[in-house]
Amino acid sequence: MKIYDYRGAPNPKRLRIYLAEKGIEVATEKVSIADGETRTPEFLQKNPLGGLPVLELDDGTCYPESLAIMHYFEELHPEPPMIGTTPEERLRVRGIERICELGVLSRVAAIVQNTHRFFRGRVDQSPAVVEQANKFLSSSLAALDDLIGEQPFVAGDRPTIADCTLYAGLHFARNMDANVDLSEYGNVARWFDEFGKRPSARA
Ligand SMILES: N[C@@H](CCC(=O)N[C@@H](CS)C(=O)NCC(=O)O)C(=O)O
Incomplete structure (x- = not known):
């Protein structure tokens, strides 16, 4: 494969x-x-x-x-489990991962496509789309900030698919100058720093 x-x-x-x-x-x-x-x-x-x-x-x-x-x-390869080990845990992890994709990664992608020079001429760039995406992104980051709290990982005490999606989304924002300011989301910012030290973050 x-x-x-x-x-x-x-x-x-x-x-x-x-x-x-x-x-x-x-x-x-x-x-x-x-x-x-x-x-x-x-x-x-x-x-x-x-x-x-x-x-x-x-x-x-x-x-x-x-x-x-x-x-x-x-x-x-069920081990180590990255979606949870019980139906309830999987329900929770999958839901959080959806917030990370639909609320963060996809919004960051919309902001990048509508602002970055690479997409000029490829996309009909619209400030209104950026504004909408930023609003949705802010509420998603606020929700994730509460969810993360003092946990080491997005969905608890071990890495899950939610960490993979959120890290890829915020890393893309940083690399593509999407101006995503994490200063109001202290738990997300701490998690982003910490997860970034893991070898997987450089994959
Ligand atoms: N929902 C798809 C999205 C795939 C997607 O749009 N990938 C982007 C990169 S993040 C891409 O390859 N774009 C190039 C293109 O559409 O030509 C997934 O999760 O895999």
């Missing part, structure tokens, strides 16, 4: 963080978003929406969607 991957993008990064935390090694092949390689007819056959990451199994079948790929690996 192999993963089609690109280092400058948040969804491939959250999968790499997850795999590093699990200690799972999978071959990767770079597909450059910057060079338009996700939009070639060959790549669109692997994922009609052109997004990364994509998991290709040994029989050649291809599967997009980072979260679905994490769930697949979690079923193959």
Whole structure:
């Protein structure tokens, strides 16, 4: 199997963080978003929406969607558990992960696409979209700040898929100058600093 991957993008990064935390090694092949390689007819056959990451199994079948790929690996390799060990824990972790993706990573992506010079000419950049995204982002960060509290990880005392998604989202914001100010969210800021020291954060 192999993963089609690109280092400058948040969804491939959250999968790499997850795999590093699990200690799972999978071959990767770079597909450059910057060079338009996700939009070639060959790549669109692997994922009609052109997004990364994509998991290709040994029989050649291809599967997009980072979260679905994490769930697949979690079923193959349940240890260490990164979604929880009981139905209630999984319910809680999955819900928090959704806040991290829909409230943070996706909002950061919208801000970056509508402000960064890389996307000028590729996207019809709109200040109204940035304003909306910033509002949703602020309320999501406030909710996560309360949820994290003094816990070492986003969903408790061990890393989960929620950490992978939140770290990839905030790391993308920092790398792409999205001006996400964490000073009002002290618990998120502390967690971001601490998680950033883990080897998986450099994956
Ligand atoms: N929901 C998808 C999103 C995939 C996605 O949009 N990936 C971006 C990078 S973060 C991408 O590859 N964009 C390039 C393109 O759309 O051509 C996932 O979680 O994997």
